[in-house]
Amino acid sequence: MSSPSTNNNYDGSATENDSSKHHSDAKIHDISALTTVLDPSTVLPIRMTSVVVKGYGRGSKDLGIPTANLDRESGQFSTASFEDLPTGIYWGFCRIGTDDHIYKTACSIGYNPYYGNNRKTVEPHLIADPNDTRRHKSSCGESLLGDFYDQSIRLSLVGYLRPELPFEGLDKLIEAIKQDIVNAEQFGDGDAASIQLEKIWVASDDSAIISKTHPG
Secondary structure, three states: OOOOOOOOOOOOOOOOOOOOOOOOHHHHHHHHHHOOOOOHHHOOOEEEEEEEEOOOOOHHHHHOOOOOEEOOOOOEEOOOOHHHOOOEEEEEEEEEOOOOOOEEEEEEEEOOOOOOOOOOEEEEEEEOOOOOOOOOOOOOOOOOOOOOOOOEEEEEEEEEEEOOOOOOOHHHHHHHHHHHHHHHHHHHOOOOHHHHHHHHHHHOOOOOOOOOOOOO
């Protein structure tokens, strides 16, 4: 986006039944070689602080689903390192800069297999509130926010939605991501103590490093 959204790409690709049988063995092999084998459930919640940078510029242009692209070099991550972040599609919460508003988010961690990237990215799509005039402003009816480049970003991924796998066709990819956004909104409305704890962290200025005594 001219915002973090507009200029970056959310491609949490997956087949409708999470099966790779319709894809060439060569392409699946390439993806598996890049994808971390770390079980997401062992590291959730995943907390990150970083700065919004320009991505591949495909999020709004191709998909109509703008994302924020986290800078891997300046970031702090609750996993041991950026490379230890387990790939997949997640839901959680995000805050940008000095704005105290907390957005629900659907987030891709990985290599955007539809486009064949070889560099891991973290790209949350910030979901505007239902009554926000920006909620359905993108070309496919999703949130379109402002320009966040060079602003700080705080992101907590609370739950795992699905793996990233290649889709056959842009339409199927967009359809799946739109469903991820629906799921992220629904899960984000939960009242579990763990959800509230992550919203409190996102609202704070605390470190992304989770203490060993952290509950859960």
